[in-house]
Amino acid sequence: MRRPEAKYRVYYFPHFHYDVVWRFNRRDCSYINHRLLRHVAVLCSIFPDFKFGVEDAYQFMEIERRDPALFKRLKEEASRGRLVVVDGQYLMADSFLPGGEVFVREILRGKRYVKEKLGLDVKVGWLVDSFGLNAQIPQIYVDAGYRWLVFGRGRERKPGSADFKWRGLDGTEILTHYLCSKHSYHVGIFAEHLYDNLEELRMYAATKHILMPCGVGSCPFPEWVLRAVEDFEEKHPEYEIELSTPEDYFKALEEEGVELPVEEGEMYSGERIFDSVWSTRMWVKLGYFKVRNLILNAERFSTIAWLLGKPYPERELKEAWDQVLFLAFHDVVTGTSVDEVFYEVSDVIDILITSLSSILSSALGYIASKACIGSRSIVIFNPNSFESKGYVEYELRFSPEEKVKHVEVEGVPCELVEEERDVEGWLRRAKLGFIATAPPLGYRVYRLRHASSPEGLRRIHGRTYIDNGRVRVEVDPITGVLTVIDRELGSFKCRLELENEVGSVYSHRDITRDLAGLVAAEGERSSNKPVFNVSDVQVIEGSVSQRLLVKEELYGCFWPYRLHEHFGIELHRQKLMDVEKEVRIYRGLPWVEVVVRLKNKFPHIRLRWCFDLGFKGRYVASTAFGAIERRPEPKEHPMEDWMDYSCEEKGFTLFTRGIPGHQVEEGKVYLTLLRSVDLLSYGDKGPIMPVPDALELNRDYVFEFAFMLHRGGWKEVKAWREALCFVNPLMPMLVEPAKAKGELPGDEFSFLSLPDHAVLTCLKRSEDGRHVVARFYEASGSQGEASLTLFKEPREVLLSNITEEKEEPCSLNVKLRPFQIVTLKLAL
Template sequence: MHDDRKLVEARLERVLRERIRPAVYPVTAPLDVEIWSTTGEPVPVAEGLAATTRPVGEGTPWGAPWGTSWFKVTGTVPAEWAGATVEAVLDLGFTPRTPGFQCEGLVYRPDGSPVKGLHPRNNHVRVGSPVAGGEEVHWRIEAASNPDLDANGVPFQPTPMGDRATAGDAPQYVLGPMRLAVFDETVWNLVMDLEVLGELMAELPLESARRWEILRAVSRALDAVDLQDVNGTAQAARDELAGVLAAPAAPAAHRISAVGHAHIDSAWLWPLRETVRKVARTTSNMTALLEEEPEFVFAMSQAQQFAWIKEHRPEVWARVKKAVADGRFVPVGGMWVESDTNMPGSEAMARQFVHGKRFFLEEFGLESEEAWLPDTFGFAAGLPQIIKAAGVRRLLTQKISWSRTNRFPHHTFLWEGIDGSRIFTHFPPVDSYNCEMRGRQIAHAANNFKEKGVATRSLAPTGYGDGGGGTTREMVAKAARLRDLEGSATVRWEAPAAFFDKAEAEYPNPPVWVGELYLELHRATLTSQAQTKRGNRRSESLLTEAELWAATAAVRAGTPYPYAELDRIWKTVLLHQFHDILPGSSIAWVHREARETYARLGQELEGIIADAQRALAGEGSVELLFNGAPHARGGVPSGGAAPEAGAGSVAPTPREGGGYVLDNGLLRVEIDARGLVVSAYDLTAEREAVAPRQAVNLLQLHPDFPNQWDAWDVDAFYRNTGRDLVEVTSLGVEGEAVRVERAFGESKVVQLLSVPNAVKRLDIDTEVDWHERERFLKLAFPLDVKADRYASETQFGHAYRPTHQNTSWEWAKFEACNHRFVHVDEPGWGVAVVNDATYGHDVTRAVRAEDGGTTTTVRASLLRAPRYPDPETDQGVHRFRHALVPGAIGDAVREGYRANLPERRVTGAAAAVAPLVTVDGDAVVVSAVKLADDRSGDLVVRLYEAHGGRARASVAVAAADGFAVDRAVPTDLLERPLPGSAPLAGEDGAVSIELRPFQLVTLRIPQS
């Protein structure tokens, strides 16, 4: 008999949909349901359990946006169901859309113990197997009516639903059936058999004998099913499939290590407080599944999310701790959150691992050796040495598969950072961190794998994310059938460490990728939500100062070191570096709260700094200058007597033809009548920084309407059109600065341009009252420099990118990330653009026809105005500080720090305050001075080589009781001695160190 392929496939699809799947629950009975709702913040579990409810029936609208409803569900198992398996099927009003973006629930027993989470594709709760009949069902469900922000079916549309203040109170959902049901396990297994075979069949080549073998077996199985008695004939159908399901995979089949996964964004299309509940629901679900499925392994990253469960859901935490102790619920990643890695500063990126790993060690006694960042929007070139310095050896990511221009050439490789550190990295070829064990996904992983012939295995993170509930029993069942099935890759549940052990063992010499892992997508996340980015940068800088001055005051004045306060603040800042908060891609609610949080943290940190500096200054009237920027004494924060009055900036003088001149003997700046800088002449080098007939400090406005992902993306075509903002509203002098005012559209700009005394630097302070929509604002610096590449600061150093577009890889980097500076140079001379709060930028080059010279243009990205997911993104007043700095890379490093760590004046009795730590190497920068986290009182100094060459330096601690430096212990980021590294002997109160280019070193100096 010859069955037509398309007829069998169409028959399978319809019979499954209309007959077999509905027969999984052949008999049902209604449950009684009551409800109590609140539109405010979620109430404690005990309050929700005790709430007075009212009856509600199927079809009843419920749930204001962002509200919470507590359902009381009761019923009795019918006596005639004795001996059957019975489940409750609870439909809160779920839609067919992707889980994680609609209502969700957590089922509790009357005593407050959790049962499991309810999700759109996982809404069953087991009552008994088998039941005796007559069992009483009594549950409470905490249900979140989170709005579906794309409920109209059109994604990326502006919506008021992204903030409770604008979302209204209309019910979001309609209650669906809430019923007890007999669960027919045989029919359910038949569904799994047919789905696996049908999906495999669809992926096999048409001419494959295996495909036709499966097709005929499926046809026989469908013949064996009596559509009027599916439950009575399901086993006969399964018998027809047993042979094709038992055929083993080929010995050379690709090997997939599946790990249960539920990637939960710590905030995104929901606020932080809702993530707490998403995590509780998902982990309740996963601990229940672990009890049911002995081979299943689940992994969860983000120490913050574990900490939330511990703090807010102790009943769930107890189950998680037990599952971790059993070895099948695996904490991974070793980071506080799955952060963005482009924008966090050096210390913040280090502290992500410090706080994450320390939490796992303290709570579980586990040390994760795998960094886990499946969804992060690209990876900075400085990250490998941070990973390595934290005692982590391996990295998993997925997002690079989203790149739109070039396909990344490897799935398993060594990633080399700016200092030469290498990390074994895997990039799963399944191209998803929400694998569902579908046949097309498994086939794609095998076919897509780029290391064929030299490696055989990959990893598949499996489960619904973002509150979708994690892995389902259906995914586990499919994985069991794919364990050893002809025509398919093989699937085994394994912990990430087990996968990496095997992958490293079979592939000892993988290829090497050097430099950043640039995501060719989501480039606008470097600019969106400017106030969130400013809050992050300011918090990082204040934390650097707070630790320095608190440590100095503790050593010098005996002031108590604020361990607990700094720990809490660090964790809050790290949380807000999550890859949808700092990148600006969350709803309005998230960014409103972020702004409020940064303001509160800023006040706390200013208080810590002020208290420490007052303790050092003593009681008196002498004015002291405290300088936290590492540009004095080779990169050491210091304090000393305040300079004399008049040491600020030079006074502007009129310029012939209009405008002003600023000249401090080192740098001569000419500002024309348009308020544009037409000359920035380096008087010592006798070089002009501004390209001929060009002007720097040029604001440029572009249209900005990407093809999708509004807050995330900027597409290259934005550069096709735009205009220079050269019209000036007013031009004049304000104090020692030139004041420039402009207006455009509905917005206004005020700039102050100044040149400080004795420093080769043009400061540009910009205030923008921004009311544009779907526009992109840039600040341009066309420079008379021939540079084939440029440097941009990244964590613990800088990375180079080309200025040309020889290849598609170079073209794709049309918007990139820098920290405090971008530097372009020719041999012997260069120019930096430094900033205090911006990250996005672009650098282009052009050869001038008139003189054959090259213009290299650096443009800082200031503001955008996307309308999704926050329709009011960036509306309002913003302040930026940039500076144009002629000089070498060391000048860029110094001035970049200076722009971010301001000088402070304090009155006291002391004539001067010597720096606690001094370093005499100009290329060596101190990134942290603090007391050890273990509260031993030891001093910790972290430093790095900042110029990209080899360096020697002497590190000294100024004489103080208990800190005569006789030795320093090299440590990892967690302040533990490095294996095989001997303590450095001190001499004359200092230790000498040698550093490789960009090498990061942490020294622990014990009390004598």
């Protein structure tokens, strides 16, 4: 009997979703990878039509190292089209926390490896487990050579909506499929539920074509499902099922010619995102932030040093990059793996900070040695592609033979922050502070000289405010609440707030808010709640900086606990937290800096800094290679480095050093400093596993952030520029005149510059070793031009892409779309 024509065509795609860590450590996951890929090789030999997909290049690297014979076999299957690679990143990174440049390096490292070793040019993006996707994914993926994209988290599930065109911030579009099934990427694994699951997929399908992934990793591939598929087709002739690939699915979808809707913005909605991972295990976020800055700056200045004659540290940087890409994995930087994983992560961060600091210091030292410097000087290096300004502290040490009484920086206001003298009064150690500026990606030399008596910092007793003429910051010595007063733009209050936290590493859950409100807050006292007690307030003032220091403790009990507003408090007991807030303002800088040092002994709390701004505004946050406008709502969002909240009359910009989690409600901005949880999951998002490390107890934390009030919006004040001056600050280095050879100017010099609206994210030696790669993006959301200025005239300028494969002749003057990413290859 002739089979009736099928109404629906199903593309059944067995694949391997690989977690390099999560429930298990890296060693165990390596075993699982080897075990499953051996099984795949066997299945390929048994079933002639079998096809299978692998996500990460790292999986093949592990097999190549561990089992060369298996790797050879997998390579053969790839050449026959039976083993395919989807996405092909080094590892599936989180798309928000690593930062745009690190994210594209996952693609660069992985996609080039897959092409070189397996001969495959990956065309399908496959981000099935990242916790939401940033708004630049369409541009990033199209630029890297992908034609289609599949993802599994970050969107509402609606009938008929699985397929759409996703438009990025710059206007780039990519044909996209969202895995709408409640089973997401492993919907096809359940042979006994094949009909129900296909009916669910049919409901979400936009056409007669249905993509049915069968994701393994949690178990080996269940080969009996293949027989179940054959039996299913006989019973349900309306479905035609074939073992296929996402590429086949997308080609059929394009041939169908159905006009699909266009969606814009980031994918950060629906029930599958985890909106509290941005503040889980904050020590990981802060450590990763340091590592990210270090590797990008070490790479930039190593490239400059290479152009000046120093050997390029290729091996050292490659090894470091592989470890950074591991940290960027979606279950590492988010803090969502079992505790055992983070013992290794802690070691990796420590090793990277040491090794990358050495690479950076070596490159800076080499560059400084080329400058014509005639006297002992502090050389200030600027890692940004625009002129930067910031407060710099540098500690000098003196030998007994030097006989120095006083020292200062020539030509700029300078303050003595700390000093140490011998018994005869000669300086042995002096820490100087001053406001420095440096040209784009270059240096400025600040010479040291003997001084009669430089002004040191002085403590002012009894004062509870600091004031630089424009901004005044006051502290209530009883409550610890801060008031920020801008003489032109008004005032607002800041305070620390504690909420109950009985969620997991993924999700915030507060069971006391409806009963009792906040657990504790500065300025609030209740008989059954912990209370903040201000134990000391100091003002330290210099010629350049002013510092307000507030020491507080959080106590669980106090007496009298009733009528305390009449009697006062005499006893504080059961200390739960030590807090020191240091607020700094400077002469000549527009922002207010805050350092919060704390040690927490209070489990199951969420600690947030609340800015009570008191006006209604528009909310914009930095994201990978750009900025995104968001709707204020009661959930946390990540920022890459900064966020802004502005109305027509004024605005507020916040920038942080590695503190991504924040929430915006009408008139208020909350910055989450830490969350204390002890469960990986309640069984809804993963295994029910204790994770005591995530309780954040007895760690010494230092949180650094800054903010400013301004007129106009974020574009007018160039918020990205102010943020980067703080987030990626100036770097000082002491240079002795004997080491200066005089090839470079002895006052200041710029190696590379871009206009303010273009931001450099990468300067490196190309993968082939023949070019310099410079990557930048348009930061203001406006169309325009960018002219790249270099200290050497390039012999050739090529327009390239993320994978460095494209080479089209161009000039150093580039027209830019809003938020466009540009990669240039330069022959110098």
